[in-house]
Amino acid sequence: MDTMTIKEICNALQLNVLAGSKGLDKRVTGGYVSDLLSDVMGNAREGELWVTLQTHRNVMAIASLKDLAGVILVNGQQPDADMAEQANKEGIAVLGTDQSNFIITGKLFQLLNS
Amino acid sequence: MQLQYDIEGGNFTKAGFASSEIKKVLKQLNVDAATIKRIVVSSYEAEVNIVAHAYKGAVTVVIDHEKIVMQYQDEGPGIPDIEQAMVAGYSTASPEVREMGFGAGMGLPNIHKNADDLLIESEVNKGTLVTITIYLKQEGGQ
Ligand SMILES: Nc1ncnc2c1ncn2[C@@H]1O[C@H](COP(=O)(O)OP(=O)(O)OP(=O)(O)O)[C@@H](O)[C@H]1O
Numbered sequence: 001m002d003t004m005t006i007k008e009i010c011n012a013l014q015l016n017v018l019a020g021s022k023g024l025d026k027r028v029t030g031g032y033v034s035d036l037l038s039d040v041m042g043n044a045r046e047g048e049l050w051v052t053l054q055t056h057r058n059v060m061a062i063a064s065l066k067d068l069a070g071v072i073l074v075n076g077q078q079p080d081a082d083m084a085e086q087a088n089k090e091g092i093a094v095l096g097t098d099q100s101n102f103i104i105t106g107k108l109f110q111l112l113n114s
Numbered sequence: 115m116q117l118q119y120d121i122e123g124g125n126f127t128k129a130g131f132a133s134s135e136i137k138k139v140l141k142q143l144n145v146d147a148a149t150i151k152r153i154v155v156s157s158y159e160a161e162v163n164i165v166a167h168a169y170k171g172a173v174t175v176v177i178d179h180e181k182i183v184m185q186y187q188d189e190g191p192g193i194p195d196i197e198q199a200m201v202a203g204y205s206t207a208s209p210e211v212r213e214m215g216f217g218a219g220m221g222l223p224n225i226h227k228n229a230d231d232l233l234i235e236s237e238v239n240k241g242t243l244v245t246i247t248i249y250l251k252q253e254g255g256q
C-alpha cells in the first residue's frame with residue numbers, strides 16, 4: 001500500500017489547514033483517535049494522524065515527541081494560539097473539520113485502506 | 115554525559131521541554147530509533163507527573179555507552195501508596211488537569227512498559243524520586 005501525504009488527505013477529505021502548513025508533505029501511515037494524552041503517548045505510532053478535540057499546546061508536544069504525521073481537530077475546534085504557534089514552529093500540520101471524530105475517522109480509514 | 119533540566123509544577127505550557135531536549139541529544143548520539151521511542155515515552159510521562167502533581171522538580175540524565183538513567187526528583191505531595199499509583203486508571207489529577215486530557219492514570223503504567231527498570235521512592239508531604247533506566251543500542255551497532 002502506498003502512503004498518502006497530509007496534503008493529499010486534506011484534499012480528499014476537504015480538511016482545513018489551521019496551522020503548521022510546512023508539514024503538509026509528511027507521509028501518513030495510519031491514524032489514532034483519542035483525547036487522552038497518555039493514551040496517545042503510550043499507543044500512537046510514528047507517522048500516524050491524530051484525531052482529537054484537544055486544542056492546547058501539549059498536543060503539539062506529544063505529536064512532536066511521537067513523530068506523528070499531523071493532527072485533525074474535529075467538531076469545528078480551533079487550536080489555541082500557543083498550539084498553532086507550536087505547530088508552525090515544529091512544522092506539524094493541524095487540520096480542521098466540522099465533522100465528528102466518528103465520521104472523519106471512518107472516512108480516513110477508508111481512504112488509507114482503499 | 116550528564117544533563118539537567120528544571121521542571122515547573124503546574125506549568126503545562128513548558129511540559130515536554132525536557133523530554134524534547136533529551137530526544138535531541140539521543141538522536142545526536144545515534145541511539146537506535148526504537149530505543150529513543152521508549153525513552154521518550156518514559157521521560158515525558160515522568161516529566162508531566164511533576165507538572166501535574168508536584169510543586170517543582172528537576173530531571174538529571176546520565177548517559178553512558180550502555181544505558182541512560184533519568185532521575186526525576188520533585189518537591190510535592192509525594193505518593194502515599196506507590197502500588198496503587200501504578201495501577202492503570204488510578205489518578206488523583208484535578209478536574210482542570212483532566213479536562214486537558216491528562217489524568218487517565220496511564221502515565222506510570224506507560225513508564226513501566228517502556229523502561230528496563232523503574233524505581234519510585236516517595237515521602238508524603240516531601241516529594242518523589244522516579245529513577246528510570248533504559249539500556250542503549252547504537253543505530254547500526256551491535
Ligand atoms: N511526581 C508525583 N508526585 C505526586 N504524585 C504522583 C507523582 N507521580 C504520580 N503521582 C500519583 O500517581 C497517580 C498515577 O500517576 P499516572 O502518571 O499513572 O497517572 P496520572 O498522572 O494521574 O494520569 P496520566 O499520566 O494518564 O495523565 C497520579 O494520579 C498521582 O496521584
Ligand SMILES: [Mg+2]
Nearest residue numbers: 162163221222
Ligand atoms: Mg501521569
